[in-house]
Amino acid sequence: MALPTSIKLFEMAPRDGLQNEPGTLVPTTTKIELIERLAKAGLTHIEAASFVSPKWVPQMGDATDVMNGITRQPGVVYSALTPNLKGLEGALAAGVEEVAVFGAASEAFSQKNINCSIAESLKRFEPVLERANEAGVRVRGYVSCVLGCPYEGDISPAKVAEVANALFEMGCYEISLGDTIGVGTPLAAKRMIEATRQQVPIEYLAAHFHDTYGMALANLYAVLEEGVSVIDAATAGLGGCPYAKGASGNVATEDVLYLIEGLGIHTGIDLQAVIDTGYWITNKLGRRPSSKVALAKGAGNQ
Amino acid sequence: MALPTSIKLFEMAPRDGLQNEPGTLVPTTTKIELIERLAKAGLTHIEAASFVSPKWVPQMGDATDVMNGITRQPGVVYSALTPNLKGLEGALAAGVEEVAVFGAASEAFSQKNINCSIAESLKRFEPVLERANEAGVRVRGYVSCVLGCPYEGDISPAKVAEVANALFEMGCYEISLGDTIGVGTPLAAKRMIEATRQQVPIEYLAAHFHDTYGMALANLYAVLEEGVSVIDAATAGLGGCPYAKGASGNVATEDVLYLIEGLGIHTGIDLQAVIDTGYWITNKLGRRPSSKVALAKGAGNQ
Numbered sequence: 001m002a003l004p005t006s007i008k009l010f011e012m013a014p015r016d017g018l019q020n021e022p023g024t025l026v027p028t029t030t031k032i033e034l035i036e037r038l039a040k041a042g043l044t045h046i047e048a049a050s051f052v053s054p055k056w057v058p059q060m061g062d063a064t065d066v067m068n069g070i071t072r073q074p075g076v077v078y079s080a081l082t083p084n085l086k087g088l089e090g091a092l093a094a095g096v097e098e099v100a101v102f103g104a105a106s107e108a109f110s111q112k113n114i115n116c117s118i119a120e121s122l123k124r125f126e127p128v129l130e131r132a133n134e135a136g137v138r139v140r141g142y143v144s145c146v147l148g149c150p151y152e153g154d155i156s157p158a159k160v161a162e163v164a165n166a167l168f169e170m171g172c173y174e175i176s177l178g179d180t181i182g183v184g185t186p187l188a189a190k191r192m193i194e195a196t197r198q199q200v201p202i203e204y205l206a207a208h209f210h211d212t213y214g215m216a217l218a219n220l221y222a223v224l225e226e227g228v229s230v231i232d233a234a235t236a237g238l239g240g241c242p243y244a245k246g247a248s249g250n251v252a253t254e255d256v257l258y259l260i261e262g263l264g265i266h267t268g269i270d271l272q273a274v275i276d277t278g279y280w281i282t283n284k285l286g287r288r289p290s291s292k293v294a295l296a297k298g299a300g301n302q
Numbered sequence: 303m304a305l306p307t308s309i310k311l312f313e314m315a316p317r318d319g320l321q322n323e324p325g326t327l328v329p330t331t332t333k334i335e336l337i338e339r340l341a342k343a344g345l346t347h348i349e350a351a352s353f354v355s356p357k358w359v360p361q362m363g364d365a366t367d368v369m370n371g372i373t374r375q376p377g378v379v380y381s382a383l384t385p386n387l388k389g390l391e392g393a394l395a396a397g398v399e400e401v402a403v404f405g406a407a408s409e410a411f412s413q414k415n416i417n418c419s420i421a422e423s424l425k426r427f428e429p430v431l432e433r434a435n436e437a438g439v440r441v442r443g444y445v446s447c448v449l450g451c452p453y454e455g456d457i458s459p460a461k462v463a464e465v466a467n468a469l470f471e472m473g474c475y476e477i478s479l480g481d482t483i484g485v486g487t488p489l490a491a492k493r494m495i496e497a498t499r500q501q502v503p504i505e506y507l508a509a510h511f512h513d514t515y516g517m518a519l520a521n522l523y524a525v526l527e528e529g530v531s532v533i534d535a536a537t538a539g540l541g542g543c544p545y546a547k548g549a550s551g552n553v554a555t556e557d558v559l560y561l562i563e564g565l566g567i568h569t570g571i572d573l574q575a576v577i578d579t580g581y582w583i584t585n586k587l588g589r590r591p592s593s594k595v596a597l598a599k600g601a602g603n604q
Contacts, residue, residue: 003489182598185564186523187305214557214594215564217520221488255516262487262517292516296484 004229007265008045009257010176010206011038012250013281014066015047015081017238019059020249021285028062032069034281038235039073041273043253047100049080051087067094079140083114088128092135099132100140100176101125103167105160106149109180113144122166129171141172142208146192147184147219157195165199174204176232179219182212186222193226206230209251211237211290216251217259224263231256236278237290252291254278272300306531309567310347311559312478312508313340314552315583316368317349317383319540321361322551323587330364334371336583340537341375343575345555349402350380353389369396381442385416390430394437401434402442402478403427405469407462408451411482415446424468431473443469444510448479448494449486449521459497467501476506478534481521484514488524495528508532511553513539513592518553519561526565533558538580539592554593556580574602 014035018026035048048070054061063080072078079098082088091099103121104110110118125141132139145152146160164175177196179189189207196205207223207230209216220231234250257271271293278289279299289295316337320328337350350372356363365382374380381400384390393401405423406412412420427443434441447454448462466477479498481491491509498507509525509532511518522533536552559573573595580591581601591597 185561187565211594212598213560214519214554215561217516218523218561221520221523252516258515259487259517259520263489292513296514 002227003224003263004227004265006229007224007260007267008206008230009043009253009267009269010045010047010230010232011043011253012047012208012232012234013038013236013238013253015050015060016232016250017234017236019050019057020239021059023285025059025061026284028065028069030281030284031062031066034277035066035070035078037277037280038274039076041277042267042269043274044075045077045079047081048078049091049096051080051082051090064090064094067091067096082128082132084124085127085131088131092137096137098138098140099128100142101128101167101172102142102144103163104144104149105155105163106145106152108151109145109149112151118163122163122170125167125170133171138173139171140174140176141167141170142176142178143167144178144180146177147179147188148181150181157192160192161196161199164196164205168200168204174206174230175200176206176208176230178208178232179210179216182210182215184209184219185215186218189219189222190226193223193228197226202227203229206232208232211249211251217255220251220256220259224260231260235274235289235291236282236294238281249290252278252289252294254289254291254293258293272297276300304529305526305565306529306567308531309526309562309569310508310532311345311555311569311571312347312349312532312534313345313555314349314510314534314536315340315538315540315555317352317362318534318552319536319538321352321359322541323361325587327361327363328586330367330371332583332586333364333368336579337368337372337380339579339582340576341378343579344569344571345576346377347379347381350382351393351398352383353392353396353398354383354385366392366396369393369398384430384434386426387429387433390433394433394439398439400440400442401430402444403430403469403474404444404446405465406446407457407465408447408454410453411447411451414453420465424465424472427469427472435473440475441473442476442478443472443474444478444480445469446480446482449481449490450483452483459494462494463498463501466498466507470502470506476508476532477502478508478510478532480510480534481512481518484512484517486511486521487517488520491521492524492528495525495530499528504529505531508534510534513551513553519557522553522558522561526562533562537576537591537593538584538596540583551592554580554591554596556591556593556595560595574599578602
């Protein structure tokens with residue numbers, strides 16, 4: 001099949017990235033600067049915060065301050081995760097223009113991660129979708145564990161398709177399919193997309209792959225061949241999932257950019273600026289970027 | 303296109319790996335144990351040594367002792383790099399049953415790496431091939447810089463095909479195509495294979511990719527789709543190329559195994575035994591494996 005001619009990159013570092021970094025809380029000013037640097041580098045979709053209880057996710061406790069603090073660039077969408085109505089109201093009050101809900105394709109993972117069944121989680125999202133719709137705010141839907149679950153093992157493509165379809169039918173404008181624990185390989189990724197595209201048109205599907213087993217770029221290439229044209233990635237490969245055993249970070253935005261530019265798909269994003277942002281934020285976190293492209297090319301001006 | 307139904311893995315850690323590890327010389331007994339562990343894990347093709355001047359490559363100065371020291375397993379081929387007749391004679395005296403010569407697809411790299419033009423290097427290989435043929439020893443041909451050169455930049459697929467064909471015509475039984483500096487991306491890798499297979503049948507082509515930019519597995523998946531069925535890899539991602547700026551190691555055997563087993567291609571190699579061997583050797587080198595699969599799965603019994 002033909003590769004897509006353009007790709008939308010969805011930047012995850014400020015939310016899915018920082019949320020899952022161990023260690024001390026990142027200052028609000030640092031988060032704001034991170035988001036502004038990413039926008040300046042040319043990223044046009046940035047998941048900036050999560051409106052969840054600080055009891056569960058202390059790192060995201062300053063979501064309102066972050067959203068209020070950023071100087072917004074025209075043409076850039078700053079979104080936030082809102083798992084429930086309370087979170088959504090907080091996000092709306094902070095002027096968030098796009099929100100997201102987070103489901104799972106694994107019953108066991110749903111129970112362990114959000115303490116309810118898949119069906120119950122979908123039920124909880126309904127009022128969120130309704131209220132967001134009223135407010136004129138788009139909702140993105142995440143499905144986790146699409147290529148495997150730390151508790152259940154293999155997940156059937158049919159189950160992924162079913163949950164993706166439920167979110168799509170409910171009004172989510174885009175469904176991001178997450179290999180939360182990074183265990184997938186290319187043919188499994190292809191099969192998962194083939195099943196899901198029967199339910200949700202391919203242009204509304206995003207690939208959200210973690211690089212725990214080093215497979216993320218191979219899997220991305222495989223699903224690009226299937227026509228997927230939206231990719232989630234986190235600068236410096238920040239983050240992971242604290243509930244999934246052995247999980248390391250998201251695939252690095254730098255590596256995805258190198259891959260897709262190498263495939264002749266122009267993004268307009270400044271790779272070196274992303275690399276420099278990755279060195280800057282990981283320096284604050286006391287580590288190096290989890291991006292081979294960043295390590296190979298080195299830092300410019302941070 | 304269909305993926306191959308079986309894959310031959312060519313293990314590089316003892317030669318291409320250790321040769322390019324910085325730091326102190328690895329003891330001969332450690333090299334011997336490494337090779338024996340790899341064979342025990344199920345690897346059937348192991349590049350075990352390089353018969354070159356110790357002046358140029360001190361790490362390989364004990365090639366004869368290594369080759370004489372290993373307890374050979376039936377069904378395992380232990381090969382050695384032999385850049386010239388002197389090296390070949392040394393290898394033959396040590397009972398090596400397969401040797402290799404090393405050329406380049408880049409004029410500038412050939413000059414910097416082996417101090418002669420591509421044409422001159424091919425000329426030098428002729429007596430090696432003749433003598434090896436007399437001795438009944440197979441010769442593998444390497445072509446470096448097939449997806450880019452640190453001095454010349456892009457390398458045309460036609461040039462790769464030309465050099466590969468010259469080595470094949472000269473009698474090399476297999477041509478290993480090296481992305482020495484790891485800059486390739488999947489479509490470039492596909493195009494390089496498409497050009498080269500016009501000259502050399504696909505079953506005689508091997509992919510030898512370095513993971514400097516994190517692209518090795520994506521590139522391997524792309525060339526598997528082209529029908530390539532021989533892959534070079536180094537346990538723990540050891541090695542690189544000291545003459546190539548910014549080069550990091552070979553793609554890790556552990557990661558390649560995880561990829562191809564995930565594609566349903568059974569190898570018979572014991573992944574956990576390879577992982578454990580990677581932890582064991584990198585522990586001796588004072589570092590961790592450069593394999594995400596090894597890091598995700600962790601060490602078992604070393």
